[in-house]
Amino acid sequence: MKICDLFKEKKVVYSFEIFPPKVNDDINKIYDTLSELKGVNPDYISITYSAGGSKNSRTKEIAEIVKTKYGIEPLAHLTCINSTKEEVKSALEGLKGIGVENILALRGDRIEGAVKTDFAHASDLVEYIKQNGDFNVAGACYPEGHPESANMVEDIRNLKIKVDKGVTHLNSQLFFDNDDFLKYLDMVRLAGIDVPVQAGVMPLVKASQFGGIVKMTGAKIPSKISRMYSKFADDPESLMEAGIAYATDQIVDLISSGVQGIHLYIMNNSYVAKRITKNIQPLIEKLNKKA
Ligand code: FAD
Numbered sequence: 001m002k003i004c005d006l007f008k009e010k011k012v013v014y015s016f017e018i019f020p021p022k023v024n025d026d027i028n029k030i031y032d033t034l035s036e037l038k039g040v041n042p043d044y045i046s047i048t049y050s051a052g053g054s055k056n057s058r059t060k061e062i063a064e065i066v067k068t069k070y071g072i073e074p075l076a077h078l079t080c081i082n083s084t085k086e087e088v089k090s091a092l093e094g095l096k097g098i099g100v101e102n103i104l105a106l107r108g109d110r111i112e113g114a115v116k117t118d119f120a121h122a123s124d125l126v127e128y129i130k131q132n133g134d135f136n137v138a139g140a141c142y143p144e145g146h147p148e149s150a151n152m153v154e155d156i157r158n159l160k161i162k163v164d165k166g167v168t169h170l171n172s173q174l175f176f177d178n179d180d181f182l183k184y185l186d187m188v189r190l191a192g193i194d195v196p197v198q199a200g201v202m203p204l205v206k207a208s209q210f211g212g213i214v215k216m217t218g219a220k221i222p223s224k225i226s227r228m229y230s231k232f233a234d235d236p237e238s239l240m241e242a243g244i245a246y247a248t249d250q251i252v253d254l255i256s257s258g259v260q261g262i263h264l265y266i267m268n269n270s271y272v273a274k275r276i277t278k279n280i281q282p283l284i285e286k287l288n289k290k291a
Contacts, residue, residue, distance in 0.1 A: 001073050002136035003102045004168035006043050007196045011291040012284045013261035014277075015075070015198065017171075018268050019048040020058035029268070030062055034070055036270035040277050046075035046104055046171070046263070050082075060091075064098040075138060076100050078129075079108025080119035085128065088119070092133050104138045104171060105129055105162075123162040130166040139167040141197060143175045143184040147218050152184075156191045163193050170195060171263045174202040174213075176246075177222050178253050185259075198261030199254045203272050205243035207233045213267075244272060248279040255283055 006013050016037075021029050045066050049059040063074035076095055080088060095103065107122040119125050126137050139162050142155060149155035163170070170193075175181050181199055188197060204210065210229055214221065228246065232239040251262050262280075266273040 001101065002168075003044055003073065003075060003138065004136050006073075007169060007260060009288075009291065010043070011287040012255055012259070013043045013196070013198060014281075014284055015044045015046060015261065015263050016042045016266045016273060017046045017048065017263060018062070018266060020062050023058075027058065027061070031065065033268045033270045034066065037273060038070070040274055042072065042264075042277075044073040044075050044102070047077060049077035049106070050079050050108060060094050060098065060100075063095070063100050067099060073102065074100055075102045075104050077104045077106055078125065079106045080122070080125040080128075081108040081117050082111055083117070083119065085118045088125065088128060089132055092129060092135070095135075096133055100135075102136045102138065103129055104140065105167070106140055121158070121162070123158070123165050126162055126165040126167055136168055137166050138169050138171060139163065140173065141170040141184075141188070142173045143181040144173070144218070144220060152187065156187055156193070159188070160191050160193055163195055168195055169261070170197045172197060172200040173217055173219070174200045174265055175219055176204075176225055176250070177220060178250060178257065180220065181254070181259075182257055196260040198263040199259050200263050200265060201247055201250055201254070202265035202267070203243045203247035203276060204228075205240045205269070205272055206236070207239060209267075240272070244275050244279075247276055251276070251280050252283065255280070255287070 018030065021027055047059045047062050050057040059076050063076045066072050066074040078091060105122050105125040122139055126139065129135050129137050141159055145152045145155050172181065185197060204225060228242045232242050254262060264273060264276065
């Protein structure tokens with residue numbers, strides 16, 4: 001199923017993002033996570049690709065399992081900055097071969113010293129994918145601005161170029177202050193970008209996340225989260241509970257504000273995904289019944 005059709009059917013699309021284990025790590029770990037998620041039934045699961053520039057991504061292998069064994073629509077991430085057109089073409093053929101219909105087209109992170117490239121921006125990849133198969137293509141967006149952009153106006157103008165090349169929905173970078181996302185959404189609409197934008201929510205449930213992924217994305221930390229961290233950083237169980245409560249509250253507010261989708265960065269943690277889903281699913285189901 002093409003994800004663009006989900007947005008036609010539902011008021012709120014609800015999805016998860018998972019990442020493949022590193023090449024030398026046990027692949028079964030991710031299959032255990034997926035088994036534990038049985039019955040949770042997100043609308044789709046996105047699978048990251050080549051984080052840090054590695055070419056040995058297991059995205060395709062995991063996308064196939066998500067689709068065939070779990071019957072959930074996969075959204076395969078694909079990056080381009082460190083790839084040639086031939087390499088991307090072969091990746092597309094591989095995805096088509098296993099029945100993947102949806103791709104999140106990304107530029108990817110710059111690798112210092114890397115030469116290439118046939119692709120400068122994600123918009124080049126979107127265009128190339130559209131020319132090389134019948135895929136539904138999604139893109140990434142940044143409610144606090146992409147770190148390389150001089151300002152938000154420039155970033156949103158570039159986003160419009162990407163969407164106009166054939167993107168049918170956007171998945172946002174994680175953020176913790178809903179007001180930032182809602183203001184961003186207004187700016188995106190004013191720029192004439194009309195595709196659905198899913199809000200990226202990452203539950204902060206472990207102390208290591210604060211210095212790791214959060215620092216990496218440059219997301220602003222609201223004082224509410226700083227207080228939560230100060231109070232519970234040394235108490236993993238309480239931090240987990242507080243993080244689940246914060247993410248639940250964030251999602252309830254986003255849904256109340258009319259967002260068209262929630263994309264939960266579950267960090268391969270099935271326990272957290274299940275707890276949050278249990279909290280918010282009744283709201284989403286009721287809204288979708290009315291759709
Ligand atoms: P782009 O859309 O190309 O934007 C990158 C920068 O270039 C922005 O500053 C933009 O304003 C500018 N730009 C874009 N088009 C133009 C243009 N035509 N002219 C001038 N400037 C332009 N990384 C991975 O390696 N693997 C993953 O699986 C992965 N998944 C992600 C999922 C999501 C939802 C998000 C938000 C990010 C993900 N990333 C992933 C990280 C992403 O690859 C990086 O943030 C990367 O720096 C930019 O990717 P992009 O696709 O947003 O790039």
